[in-house]
Amino acid sequence: MTAFRELTLADAPAAAAIEAVLFAGDSPWSEAAFRSEIGAPYTFYLGAFDGANMLGYAGLAVLGPRDDPEFEVHTIGVAPAQQGRGLGRALMDQMMHTADLLDGPVYLEVRVDNAAAIALYEDFGFFTAGVRKNYYQASGMDAYTMTRPRKSERTAEQ
Structure with missing residues (x-):
């Protein structure tokens, strides 16, 4: 059975091992x-x-003033053997719930060739705001900058 919890410093080696793959x-x-x-x-x-x-991990930064925060998805990853089971979606759901509770917009970068991640982010209301050329230093791959408006803005549009 899959359980979700906040990471501690002791979880860093497991997260880094998944990240390396x-x-x-x-x-x-x-x-x-x-x-x-x-x-x-x-x-x-x-x-x-x-x-x-550890099957997967995700990290969200809370930036700006407490009464008008914004968020940035720092990372999200699911071990290859665990992909396709909805764990990435469940991790994103937890992070977006946090952002919605505080009514802040969310930003992230994603490789332009990562169709599965892009589709997931779009399902959560993200749209492509721009391109960062050579964002991924080692490969030289570009990244899309994606944005998810704050909950109050998404609700007002409906």
Whole structure:
């Protein structure tokens, strides 16, 4: 049974191990990078677990003033053997719920060739706002910058 919980510093090695497989050609985050982000006061990192085994992870930064925040998806990844089971969607749902509670817009970058991730983000109300050329340093791949308007703006449009 899959359980979701907030990550602790002790989860950094498992997250880095998944990251190394998923982003091998694009400078994956190290264990130290995960420790830094998980321990930061402005981030929310969560994971999907089967017992002690991490299946996936996601990280959201809370930026700006408390009464008018904005959010940035720092990372999201699901172990290759676990993909296609809805774990990425469940992790995104948790992060977007947090953003909606505080009524802030959300931003992210995604490789232009990652059709599955782009489709997932679009399902959550993101749209492409621009392109960052050579965003992924190791491969030189471009990234789309995607934006999800705050809940009050999405609700007003309906």
